[in-house]
Amino acid sequence: MAPLNTSAEPSSVPIPPHTTIIELVDQSAAEGGAKDKNGGTESIVATEAGDATTIQVVAKPGAQVIVKDNRGATKQVPVAAAAAAAATGHSMVVQVQEAAANVKDKSQSTRPIPTPAPPSHTTIIQVSGQKADTNATDKTTSPTPTQAAPGHTTIVQLPSQKAGDVSVKDTNASSKSAPAPTPGHTTIIQIPGQKPADANTKDKRGPAAPATAVPGHTTIVEVHGADASAGDHSRSTGKAPATAPGHTTIVQVPGQKLADVNVKDALGYTSLHRAIENGDVTRIQVLLDEGADINVKQDSWAGKTALTEAVAEGHHTVVKLLLDKGHNIDAKDTTGYTALHWAVEKGQIEVIKVLLEKRANLEVKESQGSSPRGATALHLAADGGNETIVRLLVEKGADMHATDSRLGLTALQMAVEKGREAVVKALLEKGADFRAKYQNGYPPRGATVLHSAAENGYLEVIRLLVKRGADIHASDDLGFSPLARAMKAKRLDVVRLLLESGVDAGGEDARLAMHIAVTAGNESLVRLFIDRGANVNDRDSTTGFSLLQQAAHLKHDAVVKLLLEKGADVEAKDDPAKEKKKTPLWLAAEAGSVTIVQMLLQRGAVIDQRCSEGGQTALIVAAKNGFEFVVRALLEKGANVNVGDDESFTALFRAAESGQTAVVRTLIEKGANINAQLTGWPSGGHSQGNTALSAACYRGHIEVVKLLLEKKANMHLANSTPLVYACLNSHLAIVQLLLEHGATVKEMSDSINHAARDGSVEIVKLFLDRGVSVKNMDDGDFPLMEAAWRGHNEVVQLLLERGADLEQRTVVTGGYNGPLDQGTALWHAAYWGENAATVKLLLDKGAKIETRSTRDNRTPLHGAAAEGKEAVVQVLLDKGANVRATDGKGQTPLQLAQAANQAGVVKLLSGRS
Structure with missing residues (x-):
């Protein structure tokens, strides 16, 4: 077997997860297969998709490979396809057996076939035809020379050396002989054929060998000849520094020269950076002796130099060593920090001392x-x-x-x-x-550190600054003093401190601060202002409120007491130039503070002073808001129970209107006129002659109604029929209560139209059952018309069932613009109403479609057309309304619609004339 080719340039392509290692065999075939538009063959596409599980690669460039898929079928594919499969990770087992490991991918760039699996799925690599021990096992895997071990480690066997067992210690320190790595984070690799490493040597995490301890995420790919090559989880196999990524340990073959010590790992760290990270002075010294670049930066976001790395880790001994070796003490890393910056940021005092001794800038x-x-x-x-x-x-x-x-x-x-x-x-x-002023906008230009401390509430810092002589009256460029800054931030404790330090209590800033103190209810601070000369009757420049008015309004009892003790004006108004403004007593009554009301009355406050724009007294506003104890306190001090405001509303009326049952009872007990009637032109939906009973009926306060009836309130007063007001808002329970207490048929007759208009079928039925005429006329109107033009079909149906006259007409003699049109329920529903269903209901019940109004002689179609009521017009047309009918001025419905620009109605009527 030829030796493994290690001369190829390292690939720049990262090894993906589940990397395939490829077996090289001595077979030859021409590269073939049709190519697609990207230059890839069908076979390449197949392997990239993961069709094969075991790939055999022919050594010669341009050759074919034999592929066996997961069904056992074999076929030939180009070498580039095999490389693609290796890169995409579709097989598991690898043996490298031939020399020519370089292949071309489909982009025609030459690179070595990736061999090791990444750290999370590691693979044992056997090099140069040596046979691994297939009988060795570890504690988690079956014996096999190619099985990836669990954990994060790869074992490599050296070429040209006899294969044999590898001595391994796992994280539990149990020794075993296995070709596969042990599970966990640390594997000790002994180089076969060489003297075993010292198994007692330890690194910072546990037992390790000085030769090739590989802790953490390390992957060692091959150790060949005099070089140590390594791969990591994101780089292709190639020359690598002697430290691997993760929890790095130097890999050194005894008696052999280290690899290029300045090559960086996947995270951009050199061996020197890793050694410094662990504070390993011995290893650092070895690397420096081997020529490690002392000033190279990491390729990480921080881009630390060796020195800044040592400083950040707090290794002052390493810092001294690096400086002794000539590292630039003031060099900046990628963050822009020097070693001194890092030392300060990390609080490394011993390191700072070293740097200062070495004259850091x-x-x-x-x-x-x-x-x-x-x-x-x-x-x-x-x-x-x-x-x-x-x-x-x-x-x-x-x-x-x-x-x-x-x-x-x-x-x-x-x-x-x-x-x-x-x-x-x-x-x-x-x-x-401490006098230096801020220049760049925040804090504001011209501010001093005292301004900043005051605004942020740093009391002890303020004391230090004041003690040193900081100007407590200094103004920033916006004119604010430290006191004003503190006041704006509502730092009342700072305000106190500055007052105690000599700030003028009568100055503009102090005045504003005093009002804030009153608003906050800070009695002791307000006292401090007054004791230092502040005006006890000072007014807020925005609201015009005096200090006493502010305190009374916010119910700050202690502040009110203090201000009264200091002579505050008990009758102060927010605008002295106007009458009927709010006095402290009125504000206290409105807020419901019986304690403050009593204090003010004891100081002589005018009890029946009519305040506010409506001329309400303190009693009226307290009654309206339901403050019974305040009402009692005022009455006990002589408040007039029957005095009215500018619209003649009394305390009893306002209490009844707002449903304050307890207050109503108290006022009656104290002599309130239960039947007092409104005069003039009162507001709020009330009318002349209304009483507390009618107000309670109108608002639906049944408990107040019961109480007033129990106290013999008169329910038959002219212009004050409570039954009418109960019907206005359909308060059925109150209507029934009033009927039980003797409401007359006349009063029901006066009320039925209101019930019909409001759509209350229950009340209408109740009145009809009690004898009210279905044709009842009230102010020229009748129930059917009221219900029809508002579209209350249920009431319309009820009235028709009870005999309502479809042709009954309104009797109206005048109005704002002279006599009004008089007509039937249908006419009013078509002209005034919005509910086409009501019009249809009336027509279905027999209403005359051509009924005319008395003033303009118009039909329902005229009225609906003029008002643009398209749905109503459509119903009338469907029922046969005469589109040619003319009104008193000779105009047809179409002409009226055209004159009023009712385009929708014009469209409906066009072509029908």
């Missing part, structure tokens, strides 16, 4: 990422809050006034931004400039 700025900060080592230490490192760097001469490149921040500014109290103290002790 303290002022080099990092250039990390796409948006580098341009920070020095001191910036990084200050930002990270490492006081010890900060002191060490400053003692060695680091410039405390240096600014970073992005925001122009000093180390002190960075430390303050993060609230690094210990670092701030250290820098201040060393003379850092």
